[in-house]
Amino acid sequence: MADLKVNLAGIQSPNPFWLASAPPTNTGDQIMRAFDAGWGGAVWKTLGEPIVNVSSRYSTVDMNGQKMMGLNNIELITDRPLHVNLREVAEVKKRYPKHAVVVSLMVESKREKWHEIVKATEGAGADGLELNFGCPHGMSERGMGSAVGQVPDYACQITSWVKEVAKTPVIVKLTPNVTDVVYPARAARKGGADAVSLINTINSITGVDLDTFTPRPDVGGRSAHGGYCGPAVKPIALNMVSSVAKDGEVKLPISGIGGIASWRDAAEFMLLGCTTVQVCTAVMHYGFRIVEDMIDGLSNYLDDKGFRSVNEIIGRSLPSVSRWEELDLNYKIVARVDQSKCIGCGICYAACTDGAHQSIAARPEHGRTHVEIVESTCVGCNLCSLVCPVDSCISMVRVDTGRPPLTWKQFQEDPSAHKHLGPHNAH
């Protein structure tokens, strides 16, 4: 069985699966139950100044009967007293010395406040600190959370204050509510961070109640924007993770967060450069027990692929993440329908005719719709194969254009290369 142990900037963990700082890590009792279930680490629910919460706090995006495709919340940081949390941190650490206990922090942008809480937290025995520069609601109105994460100078400043006193590794948690996440990541590095984690939640309104006209969640007839997470945000998170991982200046270990619900999601984050992954929504949906299959599935995957350690997959997909201008313009595929599998639903026809390149012919045959690909005009966009409800009924097959590989970049450098462009992309 492959070795799942990881080390994020000096924080040891029996496996890469951590709980993200959120309701599942609200109390020591929860975290200990999570460790018993198999979680390798936990980032404690953010500690800071006392706050008050509202009710209700959550709302979701459901799709086609599938609940919680996206989850939105307007909850603030912990609402439990600091000394209670720290006492529990100490207890957890004593009982689970091999697990990673990281504590998330957020206080006013004052040097002494940060010094104070860092010392107290490390005194309780935390293995590391995570600076919450990401919370996009409520706390940001008070100049904390994403209000810090959105201004690289502030992020750098506060990170350096923390580093003045911190003895354990410092992770900076980034907000996705920026135009380019690489800039705050670079600022964290400049401030001395040992690692970054991303993404925090995305500014969101999940919907409006069409009877009361109040957006959700409804707090006595009013609502405020919240932070969005869950399966819906995974593609956004993956892109942000990869751009930070590929950046030539950041060069920090990454803890990936955003829509992770299975070992597959975790593997994808790791392939794009994460050392650990953090989970919130999936646990809020199904409980701690989901980690069993995450561990089991990832181990089996690593074994099947012949990897001895999970560390071997970290960043493995990064070389193939390239710029558009580096893609081969002469690589061509077209759609092919396996008529023996086609059920004649006609969905590919409607999709291609109205939404793509009018390259599917349809006609009634024996009371069913018979479809055929017009290969001469098919641009190989994938759409039909994506909408087809039958597994592997439409496949995208390579066709040899007889032309040498040619990228846009090469084309820009040598305009005479246009003679190598195929008719399908020569306009």
Next chain:
Amino acid sequence: MESSNPFPELKPALAIDQALSEASRCLYCYDAPCTRACPTHIDVPAFIKKIATGNLRGSARTILQSNVLGASCARVCPTEVLCEGACVMHDVQKKPIQIGQLQRYATDWAMSHGMKPFEPGPRRAGRVAIIGAGPAGLACAAELLRLGYEPQIFDAAATPGGLNTTGVAEYKMTSEFALREVGWLVEAGVKIKSGVRIGVDVQLADLERQFDAVFIGVGLGKVGKLGIPGEELDGVVEAIEFIEALKVRRAQARIGRHVVVIGGGNTSIDVVTQARALGADEVTLVYRRSADEMPAYKHEVELARASGCRFVYQAAPLRIVGRERVEAILLSPMLMGAPDASGRRRPEPAPGEPLTIDCDMVVAATGQEKHLALLEMLPNVKLDHGRVLVDERTMQTSNPRYFAGGDCVSGGQEVVNAVAEGKRAAVGIAAHIEALGGGVRLEVARG
């Protein structure tokens, strides 16, 4: 026990979460096969999609526009061989979308939320007499109103609805519901005179004087005589009356302990299942051909089997015996001979002893008779073996003022076919009236 309903619904209504998850399973096919398979061509993916988005008003409207009896069809259609039978889900080894159940969900909503089944169109001159308030006549009337004309239905029975009210198995749809649906149409403008037998109480000539066109939707009659000795004995009944009694006058419905049902169609299955539900200890279905040739739908036969019915194939009734009441029936074993005109092998009496089955009730369900008394009175309307001949596109008969649809044309199909034909006839009638320069009977009728 006495007061509990012996006919619980076979398919209870979907709850909202069931409806939503079932609706979201639909693939939203393009040029969908389910729509093609529905005789009224309801835009199935469109109405299902509307359920999924919570647009129940739009969903119901989509259904009712194509099929004004969408609520009863949702309950009584043999969806297994119609829309659901054509659903592409079969091809991916998944259960077909429960189209009937979703249709019920949307139309139930419509009926309980003050929606109208249809909106009458701007008035045009033209009066149409409709004979029969069954599905064909009702659909024809609703469509004529939508097109702006003035239909008037006459029905011989005390209650409207035709076989929807008196024939369809009670566990699919109750008489109460059928009447509620008719009431819904009446509220929207459909006019029905019940208890009027055309040809007896009112003559065709009277109709011709008052109406621009006549639609015939009289359906079929009762099951014909078996033509065997002993038929007059107490306890020998005919299926249509038997079913009507148990549906409409349930309290008076009498059921034997051992019931023998003669016939292999869907009607005999309905008799079997309902006789069992009413408390018959034993029910035996007797069919003269083999199991393979039985015309009843496979899914219906399964219902009968599940109810504990015994099947006796290749046997024909010979004689019913008893003093005053039925005591037994004698059956002649049959042999399957050469194929007849229908392509099925013709049953012929086989040598050997007759089979005797003790019973205290015999129900004949061997096929309904035609309303020949009326049909043969229709001026210049051609019949074929008692069925009214029509032009399939317009449902016009050989007499241009007469149109027809439903069981009296088809010889016995489904409610949904009757609806489709009634509606098509309305369009045909409108074209006929307009071709003559508009209706002329309006004034006469009012004057």
